[in-house]
Amino acid sequence: MLHSEQGDAHISPSGQVPIFLIGMMGAGKTTIGRGLARSLGREFLDLDHEIEARCGVSIPTIFDIEGEAGFRRRETQVLEEVTLRRAVVLATGGGAVVAPENQALLRARGIVLYLKAGSDELFRRVAKDKNRPMLLTANPKARIVELLRQREPIYEQLADYTVETGHGSIHTVLDAVARLLKEHAQRGENI
Numbered sequence: 001m002l003h004s005e006q007g008d009a010h011i012s013p014s015g016q017v018p019i020f021l022i023g024m025m026g027a028g029k030t031t032i033g034r035g036l037a038r039s040l041g042r043e044f045l046d047l048d049h050e051i052e053a054r055c056g057v058s059i060p061t062i063f064d065i066e067g068e069a070g071f072r073r074r075e076t077q078v079l080e081e082v083t084l085r086r087a088v089v090l091a092t093g094g095g096a097v098v099a100p101e102n103q104a105l106l107r108a109r110g111i112v113l114y115l116k117a118g119s120d121e122l123f124r125r126v127a128k129d130k131n132r133p134m135l136l137t138a139n140p141k142a143r144i145v146e147l148l149r150q151r152e153p154i155y156e157q158l159a160d161y162t163v164e165t166g167h168g169s170i171h172t173v174l175d176a177v178a179r180l181l182k183e184h185a186q187r188g189e190n191i
């Protein structure tokens, strides 16, 4: 549910409430986010890309220079800024939900949609991609299992809606999201 913060969120004109996608690496936040934004006629923002644009370097480089703690500080700063944008679909980073201050921003400022997939499928999707510093370990599959175990309760607790993305096509997921948002609007909720 959309909780108003400083009284601003609930007075957004129709079509202005930001939609935040949360979930693990490979769950489809970027892919589904782009498609959803296109179908709603909204701007699409990706938190990881916004961080990279502001820093002028890639996320792996930020991890190399500043470590995870430095990346997380930057992630919170950029999240604070981009969650104020109206009428956007925002794909967050896989770990953006962990910091309590980030949870508060997401909860207060928009509709939170959890894209959920199991560890086998997540691993299949990200295995060949070297751009994910959290997975640069001897056993990336075990790392995904562990991160999912830690984060799943946070994703579940933060989500207004959850959509399974581990099976079926991108099209099927986009249809399911569109249906949820339509029902949300039909209940008289802001969107």
Ligand SMILES: Nc1ncnc2c1ncn2[C@@H]1O[C@H](COP(=O)(O)OP(=O)(O)OP(=O)(O)O)[C@@H](O)[C@H]1O
Binding pocket: 023, 024, 025, 026, 027, 028, 029, 030, 031, 032, 048, 091, 092, 093, 094, 125, 132, 165, 166, 167, 168, 169, 170, 171, 173
């Ligand atoms: N049903 C589906 N829903 C979403 N993505 C799917 C689906 N089926 C296959 N895919 C593929 O899974 C991959 C999802 O990767 P994507 O980069 O969108 O994830 P992400 O959640 O943004 O990850 P990260 O947090 O690392 O940025 C894409 O290559 C996409 O084509």
Ligand SMILES: O=C(O)C1=C[C@@H](O)[C@@H](O)[C@H](O)C1
Binding pocket: 024, 025, 048, 059, 092, 093, 094, 095, 096, 131, 132, 133, 134
């Ligand atoms: O799951 C994570 O902790 C991360 C996911 C990516 O989206 C990036 O934000 C970064 O690689 C960290």
Ligand SMILES: [Mg+2]
Binding pocket: 029, 030, 031, 046, 048, 091
């Ligand atoms: Mg992404």
